Amino acid sequence: MFQDAASSRDWSQGDKMARIADDVLHVLVIFSVILTASCFSPPIKRLWSLGEDPEVHMNATQLITSKGYPCEDYTVKTDDGFLLGVQRIPYGRNATSHKDQRPAIFLQHGLLSASTDWILNLANESLAFILADAGFDVWLGNMRGNTYSRKHVKYTPDDDEFWDFSWDEMAKYDLPAMVTFALNTTGQSSLYYVGHSQGTAIAFAHLSQDLEFAKKVKTFFALAPVVTLGHITSPIKYLAQFDDIISAMFHIFGVDEFLPNSWWLDWLASFLCDKSTEKYCENMLFLLVGFDPVQLNETRLPVYFSHTPAGTSTKNMVHFAQMVNSNKFQAYDYGNPDENKQHYNQPTAPVYPIENMTTPVALFWGGNDWLADPTDVQAAIPQLRNVIYNSEIKNFDHMDFIWGKDATKLYDQIIKIIRKAELVSFYHSVFEPGPVVIQH
Template sequence: MDLRLCLFCLFCILLFHISTCSDDPDLNRSAVELIESRGFIAQVHTVTTEDNYQLTVHRIVNPLCSKGEPVLLQHGLLSSSVDFLINSPGVGNNLGFVLSSLCYDVWLSNSRGNVYSMDHLHLSSNDENFWKFSFDEMSKYDLPAFINYILKTTGYKKLSYIGFSQGTTQMFGLLSTNTSYSSIIKPFIALAPVTTISYTKSALVRVASDTPMLKDYLRSKGGPFVISDSTFQFIARTFCHSKIDLVCLNIIFLITGYDVREMNQTRLQVYFKHTPAGTSNWAIAHYLQMVKSGRFCKMDFGKEGNLARYGQTFPPDYPIDMIDSQDIALFYGLGDWLADRKDVELLKSRLKVPLKDDYAIPVDNWNHIDFIYAKDLGKYVNTRIVNILNEYWLR
């Protein structure tokens, strides 16, 4: 029964992803089109990583502003730069547009393997080797490439970083292994921070992590975590006009936590048309590994694989206690089933530095995806982010 529920959940996400029933103009807009539809200028930059991936960064240019301070927004797992552009119509609660309206220089990065970052200097995305990455590589290669490129382009010596979910995992990995970035990232605002998933309340996530066949397949099979376009289209034709939307939404809440009040159900088709946006099997496997291990560590390839990769039979931990930045702000939800309050407390206990901000959203059921989709995102999250940024940039 539990496995069937997992499959149904994935089915629902796919349903939303390809449905064409909505007449909302944002439904089929790309990141560039979303930016331009709000009156901003969109720039598309290509960043090449040390290991030869070519990644896309979208830049929002406000034609009414002169040079602004750089802010990098990093999306979560299975998502893209669009995370920060689709909460609501207009500028609304969309963090990217809010910051650009305030004359910040907003950059939106796309991790390797999503729809905007599918290129490599030597590998095709049809090559299994293209997909042999998890957040380890995103932390080691993608983030430094994004940061260094933005600093070089803008002439600034520092930038502000706002990460959601996997975007926080990547930055905690980078700051713990390369402390030189502590003087560059000011501040690091972590939305729904994830370094462990030990206390997740999601039965679906726990079932997946307790399924050895699934984990072994994801780990051993290099490739994209996707289902074919023909499957998408079949689901769209069959179920587009059904009443299944609310059922699917409740299944999704079984992963992220329940918060019907904050979900703008009139934009569900927009949200799930743009998500999932792609990642690798390894990326999924790495997070499932974290559920069981209780550790923030590199990907586990088994004893022999670990010995070959790391020189030891188990994957090394990320040394969170070595982070020396005092410019970290944590934002977390009390109803978040993925970044559970207890996991956040565990993260805080491992950090040996004072936090810039320790903010539990004052809404009982605030869940994981509320940090992107909530109707009250502006009130509870964006306003506080703006205040922190203004303080750092002496505005």
């Protein structure tokens, strides 16, 4: 749509005005569609029926207990007043209690998702259940604004202030609050962390800035890692061209929550999908990050679609769009030097220093990922100081890491890495030489 600076100098004044008018028209069309979708839910025919699977109507706790696993629900308060829902699977189906301390592992969902991401497949296919049966104390986090974290000590979702966040706040407040709560509850000093998509971005951000907190994470498993987004093929890149204007319009019209409904999905699907893929395209998450019919179990689609998208703020989506434009792993840009100074004490949005992160990280990324593009992932790897494992899964897309038919092979590798780390830790604790004491 945009030409380079050199060619733009050859435009006539009329051409320039026509191009500006065309761009503004595109913005208005995009915004009007999103605004209408956010405000109204007209009854239209869906491309895919939700069916009669009882899991369609279950919440996270019910999904866990229905498969024979114990579940504990907690509410975690952040320093800025959000109340986050957290689920815990303290032991597997074959255990009877959690009297024996099991290694704690924290699973953090991705963009537009919730803790249910990890429990929507069958028990032998879902990472949370596999880890519980393997002897781990499994914790499932929920970021502010999603289905399970829509409460605040002062604000309600009807207040603009409630939605004034991006993943910056998730990294600064949500992640440390939930991880610290899990450790305090289990009595452990550190745990393993598995993040997917946005769940990796917030970890990279916080672990690179708070090195004391970083000691609480034994190993960081990054699935579909998000650092920079300059090479994405997701439709987000088209909206990113107008991020400033769309952000301003959302603010003017009071559209703070990004939770698209069927009208918006069908509109976007009409441009991106054909008959062979239309059943995937009624879900906003798949439209934004891609889908793989070969890896996805079609019988589970009604369950996936009933639990995602789980919601976030429009500011968060604008933040992702900014990352596309800047190709930097940076904080939210408020658009002018004065406002940036108010938030960051500098005129530009700061870049997160991932090169400072010392936490061991295991990277798993897909060769067919629309959001965590292989080019962006490869550019981030040299900046990370302690990569203990790096694996490209050639045909995986963004969601295959949690719902793909072959995801269990990846999960087996995660468990192997943890077992090795636990063995090394045990060896050092037992055989590490102490001071020499000579008695007379």
